[in-house]
Amino acid sequence: MIRRPIPLTNPSRAATATTRSSASAFDASTSAARSVASLGQPRQLIVNADDFGMSEAVNHAIIRAHREGVLTSASLMVTGAAAASAVRLAKENPRLAVGIHLVAVMGRSVLPQSEIPTLVDGAQNFSNNPTAAGLKYFFSPKSRREIRREIAAQFARFHETGLRLSHVDGHLHLHVHPVIFNEALKQAIRYGARRMRVPEEERHLALAFDRSNRAQKTFFTIQFGGLARYMKSKLHASGFTVPERVYGNLQSGQMNESYFLYMLDHLNAATNEIYFHPATYSADRSLDAHEQQCQIEFETLMSERVRERLAQANVRLTNYLEMEAPT
Numbered sequence: 001m002i003r004r005p006i007p008l009t010n011p012s013r014a015a016t017a018t019t020r021s022s023a024s025a026f027d028a029s030t031s032a033a034r035s036v037a038s039l040g041q042p043r044q045l046i047v048n049a050d051d052f053g054m055s056e057a058v059n060h061a062i063i064r065a066h067r068e069g070v071l072t073s074a075s076l077m078v079t080g081a082a083a084a085s086a087v088r089l090a091k092e093n094p095r096l097a098v099g100i101h102l103v104a105v106m107g108r109s110v111l112p113q114s115e116i117p118t119l120v121d122g123a124q125n126f127s128n129n130p131t132a133a134g135l136k137y138f139f140s141p142k143s144r145r146e147i148r149r150e151i152a153a154q155f156a157r158f159h160e161t162g163l164r165l166s167h168v169d170g171h172l173h174l175h176v177h178p179v180i181f182n183e184a185l186k187q188a189i190r191y192g193a194r195r196m197r198v199p200e201e202e203r204h205l206a207l208a209f210d211r212s213n214r215a216q217k218t219f220f221t222i223q224f225g226g227l228a229r230y231m232k233s234k235l236h237a238s239g240f241t242v243p244e245r246v247y248g249n250l251q252s253g254q255m256n257e258s259y260f261l262y263m264l265d266h267l268n269a270a271t272n273e274i275y276f277h278p279a280t281y282s283a284d285r286s287l288d289a290h291e292q293q294c295q296i297e298f299e300t301l302m303s304e305r306v307r308e309r310l311a312q313a314n315v316r317l318t319n320y321l322e323m324e325a326p327t
Contacts, residue, residue, distance in 0.1 A: 042316040044323055045264075046243060046273040047301070048073040048197075050101055050169070053080030053087075061278035061294070063089050065301035066096045070310060071278075073319040075101035075169050078157040079108040079124075087161045097319035099167035099195070100158045102151060102184060104174045105133045110153040116146040130172050137179050148183045155187040167320035169197035169275075173249065176227045185234060195320040196235055197273065198242045199249045200228040206250035209262050217250045224249065241325045244269035248276070253293060257300045264309050270326035276301060 049062045052074040059082050065071035076086055076098050090098045103109070109116060109124045118140065120126055127133045136143045158165060168188050169175055175184050176199065188196065203221040207214060235242055247263050248255060255276055263274060278301055279294035281287060287295060300306065310317065318324075 041270065041326075042314050043267045043269065044243075044271045044318045045267065045315050046073050046319055046323060047071050047317060048075060048099075048169075048273055048275040049278050049301075050075045050171070050275055051077055051080070051277055052090075052098065052101065053077045053083035053085070055080070055279065056082050056085060057279040057281055057291075058082070058277075058294070059086050059089055061280040061298040061301075062086075063093060063096075064280065065278055065298060066093060069301040069303075070306055070317060071096075071276075071301050072317050073097045073099065073166060073273075075099045075167075075275075076158065076161075076163075077101045077103055077107060077171065078154050078161075079103060079110055087163060090161075090163055097166035097321045098163050099169060099193075099320060100155065100165060102154055102168065102170040102175050102180065104137070104147060104150070104170065104177070104180055105130045105172055107171055109150050110157050111150050116150055118143045119146050119150060130174060134174065134177055137177055144179050147179060151180060151183040152187055155184075155191055159191055164321070165191050165193040167195035167197060168193060173197075173199050173224070176224065176231060178227075178230070181227075181231060182234075185238060188240075189238060194238075194240045195323070196231070196240055196242055197246055197275075198228045198231050198235070199224050199246045201245055201247050201250055203250065205263075205266050209259060210251065210254070220249060241271075241323060243271045243273040243323065244326070245272045247272065247274040255293075255297050255300065257303045257305060260300050260303070260306050261309055264306070264313055264315065267313075267315060271323055 047070050049065065049071055051058050052062055053076050062071065062074050074096055077083060078100065090096055103126065105126050106128050107126055109120045109126060113120050113122055113124060137147050168184050170180065175181055203217055206217050232242060251259050260274065276297040277294055278298035279291065280298045281291060281295060
């Protein structure tokens, strides 16, 4: 992959660097949306980055994309290798809304193995198999008790950071698992959050953009559609506001500028989220396939074409804290 050079800034420089203008893309889009409000109620769009705290490369990308690009929100992995750095950067950039990215697979736990022996190994690593983990969390009474304790511990760890909890979502969307969801709902209420990601998007739009993986996209639409109905019913009953559409699941691993522009042209719901997994690396580093994709997603968030399309559209960038329920 040929990449344009993008300087890798350290956290303190990323947090204090002078941006292209004193107003962020967030503020500029808000003004633009107001100017076209007479054309109809602006559609709201949250632009979120998952995996905040996973690594310094991810942290650097998120802060740059927020300060210089179109990113408005991020989801923190409280046990990520660079979580402490992410918390510090978030406090230095208070316009970035930060939620919790619950980890129940492919990551580390807060609690030690002695407290959740059926969930993690001696290094506190969860299973790398989402299907096996999900089945265990559903059918094993002991694992159900342990995952509830772990989810509560992750919320407590987030609370200890002092950050305001913007929203709740999960690594690989495992927060939609009924056992995890119900505990997350309980803990979100306890810590004062009333926003949660519910992955639901239109299959026909995804296939019109890219017809590959048709069977998988169909399966995900059915699977997540059923879970979304269950989640939204309980969330609305508890006073939560959720985006009507969340984009990214059906294009996972292939998010890029073309897809972002396509979705901007096809937003129909009043409230929406699109999420990415950005990271940025030094120009001389050789990247593997996963790193290349993360770099592409970072560059998408920095895209001038995306900024121009947002300025032209009746879309208002927002975050979970400032999202308004449709009237």
